[in-house]
Amino acid sequence: xxxxxxxxxxxxxxxxxxxxxxxxxxxxxxxxxxxxxxxxxxxxxxxxxxxxxxxxxxxxxxxxxxxxxxxxxxxxxxxxxxxxxxxxxxxxxxxxxxxxxxxxxxxxxxxxxxxxxxxxxxxxxxxxxxxxxxxxxxxxxxxxxxxxxxxxxxxxxxxxxxxxxxxxxxxxxxxxxxxxxxxxxxxxxxxxxxxx
Numbered sequence: 017x018x019x020x021x022x023x024x025x026x027x028x029x030x031x032x033x034x035x036x037x038x039x040x041x042x043x044x045x046x047x048x049x050x051x052x053x054x055x056x057x058x059x060x061x062x063x064x065x066x067x068x069x070x071x072x073x074x075x076x077x078x079x080x081x082x083x084x085x086x087x088x089x090x091x092x093x094x095x096x097x098x099x100x101x102x103x104x105x106x107x108x109x110x111x112x113x114x115x116x117x118x119x120x121x122x123x124x125x126x127x128x129x130x131x132x133x134x135x136x137x138x139x140x141x142x143x144x145x146x147x148x149x150x151x152x153x154x155x156x157x158x159x160x161x162x163x164x165x166x167x168x169x170x171x172x173x174x175x176x177x178x179x180x181x182x183x184x185x186x187x188x189x190x191x192x193x194x195x196x197x198x199x200x201x202x203x204x205x206x207x208x209x210x211x212x
Contacts, residue, residue, distance in 0.1 A: 017149065021156050023212060028160035030208040034132045035168045036201055041132030044123045045169055046194060054119040055173030059166030061109070061120070063159065065101045065127055066136050070158025072097050073137040074144075074151045082146050094137040095128075102128045136161045168205075172198060 032038060035045045041062075048058040073094045081087050106124055109117040117124070127133060140154035147153075175197050184193055 020149075020153070024153060024156045025160040026208075026211055028157050029164035029167065030205065031211060033164040033168060033205050034136070034161050035165055036198070036205045038132075038135070040135050041130045041165060043126055044130060045165070045172065046191070046198070048120060048123045049169050049173040049176055049194075051119075052170060052173040052177060054116070055169045056166075057109075057113075057116040058120055058123060059162075059169050061105050061124065062127060062130070062133070062165050063162040064105060065098065066133050066162035066165075067155060067159045068101050069094070069098050069133060069137050070140055070154045071151065072101075074140055074154040077141050078146050078150060090141060091134070091138065094134055098133050098137070099128045132161070132165060168201065171201060175201075 028034075034040045035042065044058055044062070049055045073090075076093055076097065077087070077090055081090055081093065102125065105127070106117070109120070109124065136158050140150075140157055143157070144150035144153045172194070176194060179193055179197070188196070
């Protein structure tokens with residue numbers, strides 16, 4: 017079982033990186049990656065939301081929806097779970113870390129509609145269903161997926177901070193150079209595909 021968990025972790029974080037391989041969650045990835053501090057804050061918020069939503073949605077699916085034959089409601093239920101978790105994160109940051117709350121701005125509530133969060137919850141149910149260790153595998157997949165997001169957004173933020181100090185041709189300033197950088201990062205992450 018340790019081997020399976022390790023395979024899930026490496027695969028979800030590096031090989032099938034949610035941003036650079038599957039292209040989910042690009043809005044906060046591109047919008048919040050201007051500074052490393054805000055990118056790290058967003059990454060940690062996403063880790064919390066995806067990991068916890070993976071746990072809660074797996075438990076709800078296995079013990080309620082599947083048992084009652086209501087599997088077709090999973091998308092709606094998962095969206096509600098995610099919205100509640102994001103609301104919790106938003107209230108916490110507003111009270112405890114107001115500077116980060118202000119820096120994240122509109123992107124914090126957008127975690128609710130971030131397709132990476134919902135996609136991970138749905139993938140967990142699709143891949144692991146109600147098998148013996150489905151909840152554990154789902155939580156590991158959720159954590160690894162969100163950790164991959166954290167790695168990606170922090171790398172991009174670090175690169176963007178360096179880029180801002182350089183003389184970039186006028187045609188590439190702003191979002192064009194960011195998209196080129198993200199594309200090169202995606203190509204670099206393809207190198208991890210040989211790990212498994």
